[in-house]
Amino acid sequence: MAPEQAASGTTDARSDIFSFGAVLYEMATGQRAFAGKSSEETLERVLQAAPTPPGTIVPTMPPDLQRVILRCLRKDPSRRFQTMADLKVDLLEIKETSDSGGTVRTAGERSNWRTPMWTAAPAVAALAVALAIYVFFARKPPSSDAPMRVTPLTTISGSESWPEFSPDGTQVAFTWDGGISGANNQVYITLVGGGGSRQITNDQRYSYTAPSWSPDGRQIAVSRCVPGGRCELRLISPLGGQDTKVNESTLDFKSAWSPDGKFLAAALAPTPPIRQGAAILLLPVAGGAVRRLTQPNASGFDFNPAFSRDGLSLAYVSCLDPNGLDCDVYLTALTPTLEVSGAPRRVTHNAGVVRGLAWTRDGTTLIYGSRTVVTTLYRVRIGAAGQSERVEVAGFGAGEPATSSVGDRLAFTRSFSNIDVYRLTAGRPPQPIVTSSFKDEQPAVSPDGQRFAFCTSRSTDAVEVWVTSADGSGARQLTHGPGSWQCSPRWSPDGKTIAFDSLGADGHRHIWTIDAEGATPTQLTTGPGNDQMVPTWSRDGAWVYYSASGCIWKTRISDRHAEQVTKEIVQGEAPAYAAESADGKELLYSVPGKTGQNPVVAMTLGGRALHQVVSCAFNDAFADSPRGFFYAACGEGGIRQVRVLDRRTGNDRVLLTLDTWDTGIMGLPVSPDGTSVYYPKDVSPHSADLMLIENFR
Numbered sequence: 001m002a003p004e005q006a007a008s009g010t011t012d013a014r015s016d017i018f019s020f021g022a023v024l025y026e027m028a029t030g031q032r033a034f035a036g037k038s039s040e041e042t043l044e045r046v047l048q049a050a051p052t053p054p055g056t057i058v059p060t061m062p063p064d065l066q067r068v069i070l071r072c073l074r075k076d077p078s079r080r081f082q083t084m085a086d087l088k089v090d091l092l093e094i095k096e097t098s099d100s101g102g103t104v105r106t107a108g109e110r111s112n113w114r115t116p117m118w119t120a121a122p123a124v125a126a127l128a129v130a131l132a133i134y135v136f137f138a139r140k141p142p143s144s145d146a147p148m149r150v151t152p153l154t155t156i157s158g159s160e161s162w163p164e165f166s167p168d169g170t171q172v173a174f175t176w177d178g179g180i181s182g183a184n185n186q187v188y189i190t191l192v193g194g195g196g197s198r199q200i201t202n203d204q205r206y207s208y209t210a211p212s213w214s215p216d217g218r219q220i221a222v223s224r225c226v227p228g229g230r231c232e233l234r235l236i237s238p239l240g241g242q243d244t245k246v247n248e249s250t251l252d253f254k255s256a257w258s259p260d261g262k263f264l265a266a267a268l269a270p271t272p273p274i275r276q277g278a279a280i281l282l283l284p285v286a287g288g289a290v291r292r293l294t295q296p297n298a299s300g301f302d303f304n305p306a307f308s309r310d311g312l313s314l315a316y317v318s319c320l321d322p323n324g325l326d327c328d329v330y331l332t333a334l335t336p337t338l339e340v341s342g343a344p345r346r347v348t349h350n351a352g353v354v355r356g357l358a359w360t361r362d363g364t365t366l367i368y369g370s371r372t373v374v375t376t377l378y379r380v381r382i383g384a385a386g387q388s389e390r391v392e393v394a395g396f397g398a399g400e401p402a403t404s405s406v407g408d409r410l411a412f413t414r415s416f417s418n419i420d421v422y423r424l425t426a427g428r429p430p431q432p433i434v435t436s437s438f439k440d441e442q443p444a445v446s447p448d449g450q451r452f453a454f455c456t457s458r459s460t461d462a463v464e465v466w467v468t469s470a471d472g473s474g475a476r477q478l479t480h481g482p483g484s485w486q487c488s489p490r491w492s493p494d495g496k497t498i499a500f501d502s503l504g505a506d507g508h509r510h511i512w513t514i515d516a517e518g519a520t521p522t523q524l525t526t527g528p529g530n531d532q533m534v535p536t537w538s539r540d541g542a543w544v545y546y547s548a549s550g551c552i553w554k555t556r557i558s559d560r561h562a563e564q565v566t567k568e569i570v571q572g573e574a575p576a577y578a579a580e581s582a583d584g585k586e587l588l589y590s591v592p593g594k595t596g597q598n599p600v601v602a603m604t605l606g607g608r609a610l611h612q613v614v615s616c617a618f619n620d621a622f623a624d625s626p627r628g629f630f631y632a633a634c635g636e637g638g639i640r641q642v643r644v645l646d647r648r649t650g651n652d653r654v655l656l657t658l659d660t661w662d663t664g665i666m667g668l669p670v671s672p673d674g675t676s677v678y679y680p681k682d683v684s685p686h687s688a689d690l691m692l693i694e695n696f697r
Helices: 013-029 039-048 063-072 084-100 122-138
Strands: 149-152 160-165 171-176 186-191 197-199 207-213 220-225 231-236 244-250 263-268 279-284 301-307 313-319 327-333 353-359 365-371 376-381 398-403 409-415 419-425 431-434 440-445 451-456 464-469 485-491 497-503 509-515 532-537 543-548 551-556 562-564 578-580 586-590 597-604 610-625 628-633 640-645 652-658 676-682 688-694
Touching (some): 013 063, 063 084, 160 207, 160 409, 160 688, 171 207, 186 207, 279 301, 301 353, 313 353, 327 365, 365 398, 365 409, 376 398, 419 440, 419 652, 431 440, 431 451, 440 676, 464 485, 464 497, 485 532, 497 532, 509 532, 509 543, 532 578, 578 610, 610 640
Parallel strands (some): 160 398
Antiparallel strands (some): 149 688, 160 171, 171 186, 186 197, 207 220, 244 263, 301 313, 313 327, 353 365, 398 409, 419 431, 419 676, 440 451, 485 497, 497 509, 532 543, 543 551, 551 562, 578 586, 597 610, 610 628, 628 640, 640 652
């Protein structure tokens, strides 16, 4: 690729001339003009380095041919041939002179040298020029100006996910729930261009996810998981039949084959299915020693590896938190033997939740699905200093990209979520309170029960905090920044102020406060660490608690003084959510456990004594009030009981039962009279489809 293309600049026909010069250089010398040890190093040389003059590699090369090649490879497009027609004339004259043994006089150049043929290898040299002309002029495919076009790859009911092209680009493997809500995903294969789908796994005891096709097309690696439990990396034939185990400590993420098909890179966790601490490991397919390729953040995890086509670079996703909300794409260089070479480099900033990662066919760009507001596809060029660009043609709801090694095609999953806020009162059916065609999440009830706050992206490209009355009327936008994501609203005890976390331009979350009637927000925290998230207020309104650097901190409103409250690591895990008890004497907080099944412990604010309150509160959904300790009980399936525990007597009773629990809310919004809860409910249709972009570039 030309330097201007690598730097995300404007390209034109002169960019093709640069690419032609690189091909001709390799044909004439047997070496690449800008060869590097990795894709990243190669692009850096394209941008910065001058190629070795080809005549020093092949001393018998005619100076006229060297001049033509080097002119094609000029960094400045204005100093290259300006059209392919001019270049073609020069090359044809060189070829004709080489064929006849005559004097070469190229356009705009006077030369007195004479040669009967090219002494080193005249037939090969002449053939190289002839072949280059044939490839670029006689056989060059039509211009890539054809518009990108999005078409359905599958048109079946239910949810399809994780497309993966076969090596020849004619088939796509994917997972599907069979059109049955709640069913475990199985692996299917469909032909590109139609022809129906063929099932290759059929075991409803397990859910399969993220197929990855081997380079020779004979095997598919896939994660086979017990729902809510451990996963195994398995190999299956595209023809179906018995699968075989590669490793049993993997997570339900995509694995990647090395280009030679001898290794698989996969995310392995110390204590699966808990994600925290998961790293990318290199697994020999035929057995042998396992090697670590990445070092995750202490409170986060790494996943979704993707080898470059030459195997000299590994891209992957790294998250700073155990829930996968603060993630970015990283790149690490590899040696030809797949040893890590140097420190990893961060190539995206503020990617948020990442859904899938893939290299483009030319190895210059990474495509990934990202959700900071709504999920969509982005691209980022390797070696360029530019920002990630949205793949506009994919639209919203796009993720899990896959590229074909043959042709300009990109497949992806398109899904949509419509989450509304519901109120459930004992003895009554659920009642929708806040409805829209967007995600309305994280409801928080005011102390007097007359209003509640929530976050949504309904009016902008950013998530903002909104406020509405208790019956859902009069909704109005409260925040307008400062970042791209303002959420986790919490009311002060007097109902006059709302604290929230904001994802800023630096890619980190900080705590802010704003007047509940609307005003300019005030930043409360800048540390510790990079991120401070999920605020809650002390009962006297003097402090705000939050999660930061793997523990719970609090900052005083009056002077911004910050204090660490919990130890850095509690029972081997980082606390996720904290709130003072109703009497203000204890701090209650959750300790991340198995897939959202988190115990809640209490710590006296003075003596630091610890004791367990409940063994499990699903997705950190709990709240303490004078009427009792409310929490969402853990259990199988989507049905959740909201229970009330009297902490003095130990009486634990069922308040009400939710028919579904679709998303975490970090705390449990309970009405002041203790009779109702507010919760987010996914009301979108059960559907996700596979889409195909033709002429992708």
